[in-house]
Structure formats: C-alpha cells, structure tokens
Amino acid sequence: MDLELLHFQVLSAALFSIGLYGVLARRSAVLILVSIELLLNAVNVNLIGQAALIERPPDERVFGQVLAIFIITISAAEIGLAMAIVLRLFRNRGTANTDELDTMKW
Amino acid sequence: MSVIVFYVVAVVTVVGALGVVLDRNVVRATLSLLIAMLGVAGIFLVAFAEFLALAQILIYAGAVTIVILFAIMLTRTTDLNINLDNPQRPVAFLIAVGAFVLLTLTFVYSDVPQLEEPTNVAVTSAESNSTGFETVGDALFNQWAIPFEIASVILLVAMVGAIALARGDDQEALADAPGEASEGSA
Amino acid sequence: MEYAFLAPAIPAGAFVVILLFGRWLPGKGAYLSIGAIAASLVIFFIALADMNDNGPEVFSIDWFEAAGSTFTWGVSVSPISLTMVGIVSFVSLMIQVYSLKYMEGDDRFGWYFAVHSLFAAAMLALVLADNLLFLYVAWEGVGLGSYLLIGFWWERKSAAEAAKKAFITTRIGDVGLLIGIILLFRETGSFEMSAIFNAVEADQINKTALNWATFLIFLGAAGKSAQVPFHVWLPDAMEGPTPVSALIHAATMVAAGVFLIAVLFPIYEATPFVLDIIAGVGATTALGAAMVAIVMTDMKRILAYSTVSHLGFMMLALGAGAPGIAMLHLLAHAFAKAVLFLGAGSVNHGTQQTDVRMMGGLFRKMPITAMTFIIAAISLAGVPPLGGFFSKDEILRAVSEGRLNEAYLVIALVAVVASAIYTARIIYKVFFGEPSTIEKVVRGKTTRVRSEAHESPLAITGPIVLLAILGAITGAIAFEWGDFGGYIGWITQADAAHGIEFTIWLTVVSAVLAIGSMLVVVRMLKSYPGSIAALRARFPWAQRTLEQKFYFDEVYQWAIDRLILALAGLVGWFDRRVVNDEGIDGPAKATGWWANELRFLQTGLFYNYAAAMAIGAIVAGVVWWAQ
Numbered sequence: 001m002d003l004e005l006l007h008f009q010v011l012s013a014a015l016f017s018i019g020l021y022g023v024l025a026r027r028s029a030v031l032i033l034v035s036i037e038l039l040l041n042a043v044n045v046n047l048i049g050q051a052a053l054i055e056r057p058p059d060e061r062v063f064g065q066v067l068a069i070f071i072i073t074i075s076a077a078e079i080g081l082a083m084a085i086v087l088r089l090f091r092n093r094g095t096a097n098t099d100e101l102d103t104m105k106w
Numbered sequence: 107m108s109v110i111v112f113y114v115v116a117v118v119t120v121v122g123a124l125g126v127v128l129d130r131n132v133v134r135a136t137l138s139l140l141i142a143m144l145g146v147a148g149i150f151l152v153a154f155a156e157f158l159a160l161a162q163i164l165i166y167a168g169a170v171t172i173v174i175l176f177a178i179m180l181t182r183t184t185d186l187n188i189n190l191d192n193p194q195r196p197v198a199f200l201i202a203v204g205a206f207v208l209l210t211l212t213f214v215y216s217d218v219p220q221l222e223e224p225t226n227v228a229v230t231s232a233e234s235n236s237t238g239f240e241t242v243g244d245a246l247f248n249q250w251a252i253p254f255e256i257a258s259v260i261l262l263v264a265m266v267g268a269i270a271l272a273r274g275d276d277q278e279a280l281a282d283a284p285g286e287a288s289e290g291s292a
Numbered sequence: 293m294e295y296a297f298l299a300p301a302i303p304a305g306a307f308v309v310i311l312l313f314g315r316w317l318p319g320k321g322a323y324l325s326i327g328a329i330a331a332s333l334v335i336f337f338i339a340l341a342d343m344n345d346n347g348p349e350v351f352s353i354d355w356f357e358a359a360g361s362t363f364t365w366g367v368s369v370s371p372i373s374l375t376m377v378g379i380v381s382f383v384s385l386m387i388q389v390y391s392l393k394y395m396e397g398d399d400r401f402g403w404y405f406a407v408h409s410l411f412a413a414a415m416l417a418l419v420l421a422d423n424l425l426f427l428y429v430a431w432e433g434v435g436l437g438s439y440l441l442i443g444f445w446w447e448r449k450s451a452a453e454a455a456k457k458a459f460i461t462t463r464i465g466d467v468g469l470l471i472g473i474i475l476l477f478r479e480t481g482s483f484e485m486s487a488i489f490n491a492v493e494a495d496q497i498n499k500t501a502l503n504w505a506t507f508l509i510f511l512g513a514a515g516k517s518a519q520v521p522f523h524v525w526l527p528d529a530m531e532g533p534t535p536v537s538a539l540i541h542a543a544t545m546v547a548a549g550v551f552l553i554a555v556l557f558p559i560y561e562a563t564p565f566v567l568d569i570i571a572g573v574g575a576t577t578a579l580g581a582a583m584v585a586i587v588m589t590d591m592k593r594i595l596a597y598s599t600v601s602h603l604g605f606m607m608l609a610l611g612a613g614a615p616g617i618a619m620l621h622l623l624a625h626a627f628a629k630a631v632l633f634l635g636a637g638s639v640n641h642g643t644q645q646t647d648v649r650m651m652g653g654l655f656r657k658m659p660i661t662a663m664t665f666i667i668a669a670i671s672l673a674g675v676p677p678l679g680g681f682f683s684k685d686e687i688l689r690a691v692s693e694g695r696l697n698e699a700y701l702v703i704a705l706v707a708v709v710a711s712a713i714y715t716a717r718i719i720y721k722v723f724f725g726e727p728s729t730i731e732k733v734v735r736g737k738t739t740r741v742r743s744e745a746h747e748s749p750l751a752i753t754g755p756i757v758l759l760a761i762l763g764a765i766t767g768a769i770a771f772e773w774g775d776f777g778g779y780i781g782w783i784t785q786a787d788a789a790h791g792i793e794f795t796i797w798l799t800v801v802s803a804v805l806a807i808g809s810m811l812v813v814v815r816m817l818k819s820y821p822g823s824i825a826a827l828r829a830r831f832p833w834a835q836r837t838l839e840q841k842f843y844f845d846e847v848y849q850w851a852i853d854r855l856i857l858a859l860a861g862l863v864g865w866f867d868r869r870v871v872n873d874e875g876i877d878g879p880a881k882a883t884g885w886w887a888n889e890l891r892f893l894q895t896g897l898f899y900n901y902a903a904a905m906a907i908g909a910i911v912a913g914v915v916w917w918a919q
Contacts, residue, residue, distance in 0.1 A: 007109075014123075016209060018126075024201060025127065068158055077261045080264050083177040
C-alpha cells in the first residue's frame with residue numbers, strides 16, 4: 001500500500017499521546033521538559049507529512065517545512081530557558097521533583 | 107517501498123518515545139529521547155524534507171540532548187533509582203489514550219485532498235530546477251522573512267534570559283565559579 | 293379658566309421654597325406662605341367670575357401613558373370645586389395670619405408654615421382634581437400634611453402617637469378608596485370623573501361592581517371625615533397646635549370626605565343601598581359624638597367631638613340624597629368651627645388653660661373672643677337667623693322628605709338636642725359663671741386665687757372676627773337673589789334651581805328644641821349646680837361610657853395588641869428566620885462551605901494542573917467533534 005498522509009498523522013498522534021503521558025506522569029521537572037520535546041516533534045512529523053502529501057502547489061506546500069523549522073527554533077529557545085528555570089528552582093528549593101514543589105496550595 | 111521504510115523508522119521512533127516516558131533511569135530516558143529524535147529525522151527523510159532532517163539532527167540530537175544532560179547533572183540530589191513517576195500515572199494514562207483516540211479519529215475523518223505519493227517540494231520543470239533546500243531557503247528568506255527575523259530575536263532573548271536566570275546574584279556567581287553544584291539556597 | 297391649576301401650584305411652590313430657603317427668608321418663610329395662599333384666594337375670585345360667564349369647565353394635560361391608556365391630570369372648575377377652593381384658601385389665609393402670633397417663638401416656625409403651604413396645595417389640588425387618580429394622589433398629600441402638623445410638637449410623646457394614629461386610621465380608609473377607584477377604572481376604563489358619570493348614566497356598569505366601588509370609596513371618605521368607626525383619630529389630633537386643629541380638623545381636611553361623596557354624587561345616586569349605609573353611619577356618628585361631647589372636659593376635645601357630630605350630619609344629608617344641602621352645611625360649619633377653634637386658641641393664649649372646669653367668667657375679660665365664639669357656637673347649634681340654622685334646617689327637611697324613613701329624623705332631632713346641650717355647656721362653663729379658682733402659692737402661703745385671663749392681641753382676634761361675620765351670614769346664600777337661584781340649586785346645577793324652602797312645622801320644632809335645650813342647660817348650670825352632679829350619680833354607667841367615648845379606643849387597642857401585633861410578630865419571625873437566615877445568609881454560607889471544601893483542588897502540584905488542562909482540551913475536542 002502507498003504511503004498516505006494518514007500514516008504520518010497517526011504517528012504524530014501516537015508520539016503526541018506518549019509525550020502527553022510523559023508530561024502528566026513524570027515527576028522530575030527535567031523529564032517533563034523532555035516530554036515536551038516529544039510533543040513538539042510529534043507536531044513536526046505531522047507538518048512534514050502534510051508538506052509532502054497535500055495537494056497544493058509546491059510553494060504553498062513548503063510552508064509545512066518552514067513552519068517545522070520555526071517550531072524547532074522555538075523549542076530550542078524554550079528548552080534553554082526552561083532548563084535555566086529548572087536550575088534556578090533547584091538552587092532555591094533543593095529539589096527538582098514536582099511533587100515536592102507544592103507551596104502554592106490551600 | 108517507502109512504506110516499509112516508514113514503518114521501520116516509525117517503530118524506532120515510538121520505541122524511543124516510550125523509553126522517554128517509561129524508563130526509570132533518567133539518563134537512559136534521555137538517551138531514548140536521542141533515539142526518538144533520530145527516528146524523527148528519518149521520517150523527515152522519507153518525506154523528502156532533507157533540510158529539516160539536517161536541522162533536526164543538528165539541533166535536537168545535538169544541542170538539546172546535551173542541554174538536557176547538563177540539566178540532569180546539575181539537579182541531582184540523591185542516587186539514581188528513585189521512582190521517577192508521580193502518583194498521577196493512571197489518570198495520565200487514560201488522558202493519553204483519550205488524546206490518541208481523539209486525534210486519530212479527527213485525522214481519519216478529515217478529508218484533505220492528497221497527492222499520490224510523497225513529493226518533494228522542489229520545483230522541477232523546464233525553466234527552473236531547484237532542490238528542496240533551495241525552495242525552503244527561498245521561502246524562508248522571501249515570503250517568511252519577517253517571522254524568520256522574529257525567530258532569531260526570540261533566540262536572542264531566550265539566550266539572554268537563560269543566562270540571567272541561571273547566573274543568579276553576582277556573589278553567587280563568583281562563589282560558584284569553579285564547580286556550580288550548589289545545593290539548597292545560596 | 294385654565295389657570296385654575298395655579299391655585300394649588302403656587303402654595304406648592306411656596307412649600308418647596310420655604311423648605312429649601314426658609315432660613316433666610318423674612319419671617320422664616322411665613323410671609324411667603326401667607327402670600328401664596330392669598331394668591332390662591334385671588335385666583336378663586338377670578339375663577340368664580342369666569343365660571344359665571346363661561347360655565348363649568350374642565351382642563352387637563354397628559355401626564356403619562358401606561359398599558360395603552362393615557363393618564364391626565366387637570367382641573368375641573370365647577371361650583372362644588374370652587375366652593376371648596378374658596379373655603380380652603382380663605383380659611384387657610386385667616387389661620388396662617390392667626391398663626392403668626394400664636395406660633396411666635398416656636399423653634400420650627402418656618403417648617404410650620406412650609407407644611408401649611410404643602411397642605412393647602414394638596415387640599416386645593418384635591419378639590420380641583422378632574423380625575424380620580426390625581427385626586428387620590430392629592431388625598432394622600434393631604435394626609436401627609438395632617439400627619440406632619442398633628443405631630444408638629446413631636447417631642448411630646450402623645451403628639452407623636454396621635455399623628456401615628458391619625459395616619460394609620462385614615463390609611464385603612466384610604467385602602468378602600470384606592471380599591472374603589474381601581475374598580476371604577478376597571479369598569480369604565482377611565483379615571484376621569486366626567487367619563488365615569490357618563491358611563492353610570494348610560495347604565496353600562498355592572499351593578500355589583502358599582503355598589504362595591506361606591507362603598508369602598510365611602511370607606512375612604514369615612515376615614516378622612518372621622519365617621520364611626522374611624523372617628524378615633526380626630527379627638528387625639530387635638531395634640532397639634534390649635535390653628536392646625538382649626539384648619540385641618542374642622543374646616544378643610546375632614547370635609548374632604550364629604551366633598552368626595554358630594555362631587556361623585558351622580559355615581560351614588562345609582563347605588564341607593566350604599567346611600568342607606570352612608571345615612572346610617574352619618575346618623576350614628578352625629579348622635580354618638582354629640583353625646584360624648586357633653587361630658588368632655590378639655591375644650592378642644594369638646595370641639596373635636598362636635599366636629600365629628602357635624603360631619604355626621606353632613607353624611608346624613610348625603611345619605612338622604614341632598615349633596616347641595618350637605619355642602620351648604622359644610623360651608624357654614626367650616627367658618628363657624630374655625631371661629632370656635634381659633635377662639636379656643638385665644639382662650640388658651642389668655643388663660644394658659646384648656647380644661648373647661650378651670651375656666652369661667654371669661655366674658656368680661658375676653659369680650660371679642662367670647663362674642664365670636666358664642667355666635668359661631670349657637671349658629672352650629674341651629675339658632676336662627678345664623679348660618680348654621682339654615683343648613684341644619686335644610687338637613688332635617690331632606691331627612692324627613694327625602695328617601696329615608698322616619699327613624700332617621702328622630703335620631704337627627706335627638707342629635708340636635710344633644711348638640712344644643714354641649715354647646716350651651718361649653719359656652720357657659722368657659723365664659724360665664726364664677727371664675728374658677730386655682731391654688732397658688734403666694735409668699736409661702738397656699739391660697740386660692742382667681743385664675744388670670746386677658747384678651748388676645750389683634751393678630752389673633754382679627755381673623756376670628758372676619759370668619760365669624762362670614763359664618764353668620766352664610767345662610768344668606770341659600771336664598772334666591774335675583775338671577776342667582778340659591779346655593780343649593782347652584783351646587784347641583786339642577787334644572788329647577790331653587791332657593792331654600794321651609795317646612796314650617798319642622799323648622800319650628802327644631803328651633804324650639806335647640807333653643808329650649810340650651811336654655812335648660814344654662815339654667816341648670818347657673819342656678820342648680822348640684823343637679824348635674826346628681827344626674828351623674830344617678831346614671832354612673834352612662835357617665836362612664838360617655839367619658840370613655842363608648843370604649844372605642846379600648847376595643848381598638850385590644851385588637852391591635854392581640855391580633856395585629858401577633859401577626860406582625862409572625863411576619864417578623866418569618867422575615868428574620870426564613871428570608872434572612874435561609875434566603876440571604878444561606879447562599880453566603882453555602883458559598884463559604886463550598887469554598888472550604890473545594891480549596892483542596894489547589895494542590896499546588898504542577899502535574900495536577902497539567903492533567904486538568906489536558907482533560908479540558910480533550911473534552912473541548914470531543915465537543916467540537918460532536919458538532
């Protein structure tokens with residue numbers, strides 16, 4: 001069978017769900033950030049698949065790849081910043097485990 | 107043919123992703139991420155997105171993974187074998203399954219006109235004969251120039267911000283110059 | 293004339309001005325008030341002349357629209373309304389001048405005149421009103437003025453209580469009035485009196501509804517005009533300053549009830565059953581109040597019960613089917629009663645007393661007051677040729693020849709005797725006989741000295757004299773003079789305008805009864821002082837009943853204590869526990885409780901929040917999907 005857009009999309013959905021699970025189920029702040037990377041990558045997979053398979057003139061299809069580049073860029077920036085925050089957090093609280101960071105509560 | 111390649115690479119990617127979220131060893135989880143990133147780069151290649159595959163490997167597999175490893179190194183307090191998952195696991199699992207179902211159904215029922223097989227975005231015709239790289243570059247610097255510039259500004263801002271955040275007070279920075287593994291508050 | 297509305301408008305304006313700027317006005321606004329009412333009097337004369345030329349007219353302007361109908365307010369210039377305008381403005385003017393001296397030095401001098409203006413404005417608006425809605429508004433305004441003036445010296449608890457009593461008692465009647473008006477509106481679709489009259493004449497209204505309407509309106513009239521059983525507020529209203537008693541509770545406001553029925557008489561003609569009720573109430577009131585007046589000891593209270601009795605006579609005349617005669621008596625009574633009250637004020641001013649047992653022999657010391665008082669009093673008792681004689685005679689004639697049966701005439705004649713008795717008593721006790729003595733401590737020794745008294749100044753006696761003269765001659769307008777067909781015919785605009793008529797035997801009988809009773813009483817008081825005491829000893833229960841005013845107040849108080857206050861307690865409990873604690877505090881407490889329970893949602897843990905967000909996003913996606 002031929003390679004269809006649906007393949008890319010299902011893969012994207014799978015990666016996204018796994019990443020979502022990671023964000024929600026991991027304890028360490030660092031690993032949560034890692035899972036966020038997975039989310040972003042899932043989106044990129046979908047976008048690239050669309051760029052390759054959608055019925056549009058090429059100069060419109062290239063937007064999928066362009067957008068994916070932007071996403072990579074932003075995620076790189078974000079992860080740098082996020083890690084800085086985690087370091088800060090670690091220095092202030094002595095832990096990077098999210099379930100010990102519960103002072104803003106009732 | 108490309109379908110088989112796709113499936114193989116896809117499996118690799120998914121396995122890597124699962125490793126990220128399920129492994130009990132932090133470093134092994136990070137290395138699983140590396141594998142997942144490489145897998146994604148492979149997917150990009152299947153879709154004729156060479157430039158992107160390049161970028162993916164360079165940025166993710168290269169820089170991002172290193173950043174993560176550094177962060178892990180700097181935030182360690184105890185030994186390695188502690189439970190890395192939080193009490194919310196079952197709920198998270200349900201949510202993930204729900205998301206997957208929802209997304210898949212959405213994709214299945216969306217009717218987007220498709221081409222028959224993955225096609226390069228390069229324009230090949232009599233007049234111009236460009237490669238994928240050129241098309242992407244062309245788009246980035248002409249049509250999407252402004253977002254491009256903004257993206258670079260964002261990178262700059264993030265970099266400055268990260269430095270400002272991570273440096274802390276002057277005293278702290280000076281005192282921690284050599285080995286920066288300070289524990290607790292300074 | 294379309295400017296008739298100025299008659300109430302000018303005093304209304306004066307009220308507002310005095311209220312806001314009274315402090316800085318000359319005489320604290322008193323002169324402004326007097327000026328305003330004088331202006332109203334001038335307008336009366338102009339309107340009277342105009343009406344003689346052009347006939348009665350109605351002017352109105354649109355007020356507001358609601359539910360598809362337009363409501364107006366306007367003035368109806370007619371003989372009956374102008375009569376009232378004349379009475380109100382003239383008597384008000386006299387009394388306000390009198391008050392300049394009488395209320396001198398009072399702390400709230402300015403406020404007194406302000407409320408006088410307010411009252412005058414409301415009363416004038418009431419009598420000029422061309423539709424019942426406007427009339428009702430003015431009716432309430434008059435009640436307000438009365439309340440404020442009765443309770444003028446509210447530092448005295450009895451005054452505050454009296455004001456409250458007056459307002460509440462009349463309020464009960466007012467509810468009836470309102471319902472009656474609304475009933476009429478429902479049946480005819482209009483508040484305007486002319487429209488209602490037309491509908492009644494054309495027999496378009498359901499008889500039961502009409503009977504109920506007239507009865508309820510009569511309740512309102514009975515309240516304001518102190519008919520049994522609503523009469524209890526009027527004697528207590530004497531707590532107010534004497535000029536107030538003269539104006540409001542003798543001449544004007546209490547006449548409003550009589551006026552109301554008289555002006556709506558075309559409707560009442562169609563409900564004879566209610567007319568019977570009116571006659572019955574009037575007769576009872578006339579006789580009962582007169583009997584109580586015989587034993588009262590406070591001068592103003594005697595006059596108050598006398599007022600109630602005379603209002604009963606007016607109601608009786610209305611019940612007999614003679615609104616013109618009722619208005620004639622209203623006119624005579626207004627002037628005469630004003631004289632009596634102002635005279636009582638003058639006596640009070642001169643002797644610092646109001647108890648008649650402490651007075652006596654004042655004729656020599658206060659001649660002007662005495663003369664005017666006597667003239668007015670015997671006029672009301674029915675002595676010819678004074679004004680009251682003619683009106684009383686006409687009332688008796690209407691009762692005997694009209695639609696009522698003979699029993700009413702008997703009651704009326706007994707009432708005439710009773711009123712003669714109390715009249716003679718009050719005149720004799722105050723102005724004749726030996727001056728009473730009071731104990732005084734002079735230089736350490738207790739002796740009995742004659743009580744001091746002196747005649748009052750001109751500002752006080754002047755108005756009294758004017759009013760007395762007018763009161764004495766009111767009888768004259770009942771006769772035919774040239775073109776003028778006599779007051780009675782003029783009022784009712786009957787085709788066969790007629791002057792006063794006499795039924796000789798009745799006239800003679802009533803005059804003899806009146807004069808005879810008075811002479812008997814004077815003789816008893818003068819020559820046989822012990823006879824009164826002997827009578828009292830013979831019929832102690834009669835004495836007690838009369839002194840306790842037929843126990844009305846006691847019954848009412850019991851009803852209030854047992855029934856109304858209990859009900860109020862119940863309502864209060866409901867309001868406190870159910871409405872407040874449950875209804876209002878309830879949601880507040882519930883909110884607090886919920887907040888207390890729900891705060892644990894804020895776990896502070898990042899992953900909980902992230903999970904919540906994810907669930908939310910999924911739910912949104914599902915909902916979007918379902919579209």
